[in-house]
Amino acid sequence: MWVYDRETLRFLAVNAAAVEMYGYSLEEFLGMTLRDIRPGEDLPRLLESVAANVSGLEHSGLWRHLTRDGSVIDVEITSHDLDWAGRGARLVVARDVTEQLRARGELEQREAELRELTAELEERVARRTEQLAATNSELEAFTYSVSHDLRAPLRQLDGFSKILAEELADRVGEEGRHYLRRIRDGAAKMAQLVDDLLDFSRIGRQDIRWLPVDLGALLDEVLETLGPDQEGRRVELRRGPLPAAECDPAMMRVVFTNLLSNALKFTRPRDPAVIEVGQEDVDGTPAVFVRDNGVGFDPRYADKIFGVFQRLHRQEDFEGTGVGLATVQRILHKHGGRVWVEARPDAGATFYFTLGGPAPPDSPARSLP
Amino acid sequence: MNQEIEILLVEDDPADVELTLHALRKNHFANRIQVVRDGEEALDFLFCRGAFAGRSLEAPPKLVLLDLKLPKVDGIEVLRQLKADPDMRLIPVVILTSSREERDLANGYRLGVNSYIRKPVDFDDFRTTVQRLGLYWLLVNEPPLPPRRPREVGE
Numbered sequence: 001m002w003v004y005d006r007e008t009l010r011f012l013a014v015n016a017a018a019v020e021m022y023g024y025s026l027e028e029f030l031g032m033t034l035r036d037i038r039p040g041e042d043l044p045r046l047l048e049s050v051a052a053n054v055s056g057l058e059h060s061g062l063w064r065h066l067t068r069d070g071s072v073i074d075v076e077i078t079s080h081d082l083d084w085a086g087r088g089a090r091l092v093v094a095r096d097v098t099e100q101l102r103a104r105g106e107l108e109q110r111e112a113e114l115r116e117l118t119a120e121l122e123e124r125v126a127r128r129t130e131q132l133a134a135t136n137s138e139l140e141a142f143t144y145s146v147s148h149d150l151r152a153p154l155r156q157l158d159g160f161s162k163i164l165a166e167e168l169a170d171r172v173g174e175e176g177r178h179y180l181r182r183i184r185d186g187a188a189k190m191a192q193l194v195d196d197l198l199d200f201s202r203i204g205r206q207d208i209r210w211l212p213v214d215l216g217a218l219l220d221e222v223l224e225t226l227g228p229d230q231e232g233r234r235v236e237l238r239r240g241p242l243p244a245a246e247c248d249p250a251m252m253r254v255v256f257t258n259l260l261s262n263a264l265k266f267t268r269p270r271d272p273a274v275i276e277v278g279q280e281d282v283d284g285t286p287a288v289f290v291r292d293n294g295v296g297f298d299p300r301y302a303d304k305i306f307g308v309f310q311r312l313h314r315q316e317d318f319e320g321t322g323v324g325l326a327t328v329q330r331i332l333h334k335h336g337g338r339v340w341v342e343a344r345p346d347a348g349a350t351f352y353f354t355l356g357g358p359a360p361p362d363s364p365a366r367s368l369p
Numbered sequence: 370m371n372q373e374i375e376i377l378l379v380e381d382d383p384a385d386v387e388l389t390l391h392a393l394r395k396n397h398f399a400n401r402i403q404v405v406r407d408g409e410e411a412l413d414f415l416f417c418r419g420a421f422a423g424r425s426l427e428a429p430p431k432l433v434l435l436d437l438k439l440p441k442v443d444g445i446e447v448l449r450q451l452k453a454d455p456d457m458r459l460i461p462v463v464i465l466t467s468s469r470e471e472r473d474l475a476n477g478y479r480l481g482v483n484s485y486i487r488k489p490v491d492f493d494d495f496r497t498t499v500q501r502l503g504l505y506w507l508l509v510n511e512p513p514l515p516p517r518r519p520r521e522v523g524e
Contacts, residue, residue, distance in 0.1 A: 155492065163492075
């Protein structure tokens, strides 16, 4: 705070705060004018402003001032007319806003950097999404080709073997017909593999259609389609209540179909086969389980069982391509859930799975293709 | 042609041609089948032009068995041209393909195909399917009348 003479611009009085802020002593101040605390280039503006000074209170705004050691500070000035021992003077209150301005400037800079970074990231995401879309459609074309082109040769393997066995039966003989049957079996297995792989690949590329699904009703539907697998056998199906959940009904149908047809398959040596489906709390999380009293397997291989093409039993004992459980795992991972299994050799197996849920609308997971 | 062609088989894979003919032979359709190996030949045959300019438009086949993946002009394009022609669209067309792709199914029906059959990989199933197709479309189904009534030529 200080008072200056309106005519000479000389300091008439200053307070202790001014002394501290500017670094000049009281005596020094009284020998100075307003000009001495301005950077040279600001002087014209100063003189203009002084001349234009309104009488009464004025907020004349932001100014740069020079301190004794040469540093420039930013000050906010408010001033008022004063009569000082008969002379026209002006009282000035100067607020040091240097730090404030600096902080604000830094904040604005940071915000600008952030905006730039965000824009860059969004561009990168857009490009990646484009790339992924392109890869996806390449994969579709590849799958289409596979689905069409692999089937014809398989049919031909099967067909000509059969024709040979039928039309040249005597010349081919019993042994020959046996080998031809092996050829046909090989072709049939490969055809099944092609179908399973295509399903596996297609599910990997599909987006989930989140819908509220009554899992119990879905289970019942699947059990009905598996009727033929139960014919001529004693199968005990125990069913506990299953919750409703947000999930993709078509994909969950695949999960149930796989798990249940596995249960039916590996309980074939049992009479009765006992299969139980329900909901259990596992470490505080509700999980759906499918339990069977079938042949089970060594728990040391529990992780391998979800690998593509991984089988833990001999082909001649239990048929299968080893893709089903890999597909189940893929589906559950897509849903943000888990699948795992507990088993013992000759004592059945229990498959558990949990479902995550749809990601909240603006989370990163939503924008992934 | 001393005997009318009843089935036009459009198939580019020679092994599949052989298997299909083998299946149809059982019902004695074999000598009434014309095989063409690509879409261009199929159209030439049906529209009686090019290599088949000598054919009569008044004696269309009773059935076209159409594969989809063909050289030169593909199956869907053949179908499109046939069904766009006011006379040709009467001829029953059955798509017989390995493809299980949904878009082929959708496109086929949208263009007015009469039936869409996926070729089974298992030969017994394939044989039964083809035989049934032949029996149905040639014996059970009533073919459409040809565009111009044939004159009495003492058949």
